[in-house]
Amino acid sequence: MNASIEKQRHLIDFTLASLARRKTKNLGLLLVYTLLVFVLASVSLYTHALRQEAARVLERSPEIILQRMVAGRHDLIPPGYLERIGRIRGVQTIEGRLWGYYYDPVVKANYTFMAPAAEAVRPGTLTVGPAVARSRGLAPGNTISFRAYSGKLFAFTVAGVLPHASELVSADLVLMGEADFRAFFDYPAGHHTDIALSVANPLEVRTVAAKLAAALPDSRPILREEVLRTYASVFDWREGIVLALLSAAIFAFAILAWEKASGLSAEEKREIGILKAIGWETGDVIKMKLWEGGLVSLTAFLAGFVAAYLQVFRLGAPLFEPVLKGWAVLYPRFELVPAIDGLQVATLFFFTVFPYMAAVLVPIWRTAITDPDSAMRS
Amino acid sequence: MNDLPPIPLPAEGVDTGSPPAGGSMPLDGPALGRPGGGAMIELKAIRKAFNQGRPNEFWALNGIDLTIEAKKVTAFQGPSGSGKTTLLTIVGCLARPTSGRVRLAEDDISGLPERFLTGIRRSTFGFVFQQFNLVKGLSALENVMLPAFPTGRPHRELRSHAESLLDRLKLAHRREARVEWLSGGEQQRVAIARALVNDPQVLIADEPTANLDTALSREFMGILESLNAEGRTVILTSHDPLVVESAAVHRVVSMRDGQLVEN
Ligand SMILES: Nc1ncnc2c1ncn2[C@@H]1O[C@H](COP(=O)(O)OP(=O)(O)O)[C@@H](O)[C@H]1O
Ligand SMILES: [Mg+2]
Numbered sequence: 001m002n003a004s005i006e007k008q009r010h011l012i013d014f015t016l017a018s019l020a021r022r023k024t025k026n027l028g029l030l031l032v033y034t035l036l037v038f039v040l041a042s043v044s045l046y047t048h049a050l051r052q053e054a055a056r057v058l059e060r061s062p063e064i065i066l067q068r069m070v071a072g073r074h075d076l077i078p079p080g081y082l083e084r085i086g087r088i089r090g091v092q093t094i095e096g097r098l099w100g101y102y103y104d105p106v107v108k109a110n111y112t113f114m115a116p117a118a119e120a121v122r123p124g125t126l127t128v129g130p131a132v133a134r135s136r137g138l139a140p141g142n143t144i145s146f147r148a149y150s151g152k153l154f155a156f157t158v159a160g161v162l163p164h165a166s167e168l169v170s171a172d173l174v175l176m177g178e179a180d181f182r183a184f185f186d187y188p189a190g191h192h193t194d195i196a197l198s199v200a201n202p203l204e205v206r207t208v209a210a211k212l213a214a215a216l217p218d219s220r221p222i223l224r225e226e227v228l229r230t231y232a233s234v235f236d237w238r239e240g241i242v243l244a245l246l247s248a249a250i251f252a253f254a255i256l257a258w259e260k261a262s263g264l265s266a267e268e269k270r271e272i273g274i275l276k277a278i279g280w281e282t283g284d285v286i287k288m289k290l291w292e293g294g295l296v297s298l299t300a301f302l303a304g305f306v307a308a309y310l311q312v313f314r315l316g317a318p319l320f321e322p323v324l325k326g327w328a329v330l331y332p333r334f335e336l337v338p339a340i341d342g343l344q345v346a347t348l349f350f351f352t353v354f355p356y357m358a359a360v361l362v363p364i365w366r367t368a369i370t371d372p373d374s375a376m377r378s
Numbered sequence: 379m380n381d382l383p384p385i386p387l388p389a390e391g392v393d394t395g396s397p398p399a400g401g402s403m404p405l406d407g408p409a410l411g412r413p414g415g416g417a418m419i420e421l422k423a424i425r426k427a428f429n430q431g432r433p434n435e436f437w438a439l440n441g442i443d444l445t446i447e448a449k450k451v452t453a454f455q456g457p458s459g460s461g462k463t464t465l466l467t468i469v470g471c472l473a474r475p476t477s478g479r480v481r482l483a484e485d486d487i488s489g490l491p492e493r494f495l496t497g498i499r500r501s502t503f504g505f506v507f508q509q510f511n512l513v514k515g516l517s518a519l520e521n522v523m524l525p526a527f528p529t530g531r532p533h534r535e536l537r538s539h540a541e542s543l544l545d546r547l548k549l550a551h552r553r554e555a556r557v558e559w560l561s562g563g564e565q566q567r568v569a570i571a572r573a574l575v576n577d578p579q580v581l582i583a584d585e586p587t588a589n590l591d592t593a594l595s596r597e598f599m600g601i602l603e604s605l606n607a608e609g610r611t612v613i614l615t616s617h618d619p620l621v622v623e624s625a626a627v628h629r630v631v632s633m634r635d636g637q638l639v640e641n
Contacts, residue, residue: 002530003529003530003531004530005530006530006531006532006533007527007528007529007530009533010523010526010527010528010530010533010536011527013533014520014524014527017515017516017520018515020515021514021515021516022515267514270511271513274507274511274513275513275524276496277472277499277505277507277511278500278505278524278525278572278573279496279497279499279500279501279525279528279576280496280524280525280527280528281493281496281497281528282492284527284528371472371473372472372473372496372499373467373472373473375472375505375507375511376463376466376467376472376505376507376508376584377463
């Protein structure tokens, strides 16, 4: 085997033996380090996954949603409105939508009931979102009944469960036929919840919105790009709060790591003197220190990141839900679709591993000035 | 300066054709730590200051001219503070003299950069420190292997070599023990094995018997004799009569106040 590889192997052996010798100190450090990576990675994975979800939601949502306002509040679209809009240049489709919220007292969660215009759901059947299916233990073919706000009980057969692809969008969805929807909510015939318009050219969206406002003065157009901005700012704001809270922890870790890694104990200094006296070069000592820092920080990074991944995507992020996901209380529990952003991982790596390595390497100037003859004088 | 008194060659001395004892014989073979090269060490006008230029400036060595013969046992004696240890650090390339020149087997090594000195130190010298200076928490075997790590010697080979050294020093049964669990005599033998692992030509020992009782001191001198019989140069310091009056020691150099004194 190549001598320099063999040499690295020796150095790793020695490093591992050294780490084992100072077990409590190193285990404590590793634990704190792992915990820090875990927390930071959790925040980062969680917010990234939420953003992805939001992007997916908005991708499929129409460019403009028109709501009718009565006394400053959202009201139903009465019959005839669709016709009054008529033809506006640039608008591809106009569609009246039917949806509403239903509070399920059984699991104490809100569902979104919807009658999709595009795909017809057969009368008496439902297609449910994965979270609904989970919380109520539903599979295709099962029967479920909901008590409507009117007090009447409605029984449905589950025709299917929506795919997992984007749970934030579909988790709490319950799709039903239009007739069922109107019957269930006592929804007046010909009325709609809102109107969705799709506009192909993003540059025309604002012109279309202005024309809509002129044609229907009692209505409010909501633009997708505005929703997008609101989402983004909400996420950024929440992430900011968490990071601000965390910065104290990060700071504490930095001090701890700095002290543990860069403070050479008298014993370590003595050892470095011995190693140099018996023929180790300063470079060998540095390499050994690099291995030490590398092993500790990589272990902590991997362990912390994997734990964070499991926490966020397998356990539903129990630690951050209350802070990061404002609507968690309204929603049935949902699982985020795993999403990892390379840049984010790299950033996290840089901000955790790099400072530690630096802290490990700083005392090198001290090892360099530890004279080998000090070994003769101890 | 005392020119060398004639030294009786040990009858069983390994004869590799080295010339008889004398002042400055030419040395054959490549220099710098080749085994069998018979590296003689010459010191010329060595001075060493501590804290130079400061109020507490102190000259620990004050003009040392000396030739240390290859394959002989040379002992430095003298009162505490006379500069023995300081001289050993300079001979063993652990420190540089403030002025003067050190020649190892004809090569002037005084001006070499640290990296080269380290290389020479690793391959040419083995050290047995006064406090043994073993690395705590590691086993005897691991301690013995330490000086060979930078050489990149294959692990298996290195390990068996270290084991054979411990075996030879009658420590085979203790090789997995942590060094802090060993007795003083055992620790010293681990230190000797460690000093030998890179097969150095020169063994340097500072006050080797200071922490040993009479029996262990005798044992040490026996080990030393056998190492010298293999052709290794041995340089040590001591004020222990058991050492300086031992037949194993070929030459005793006395020091006082950083200078050599006539015997
Ligand atoms: N690093 C140092 N700094 C200052 N003075 C030193 C240092 N090392 C040794 N000395 C001084 O140099 C003198 C010689 O020391 P040393 O070589 O250890 O003597 P010996 O080994 O003969 O007892 C002593 O007076 C000692 O105090
Ligand atoms: Mg001394």
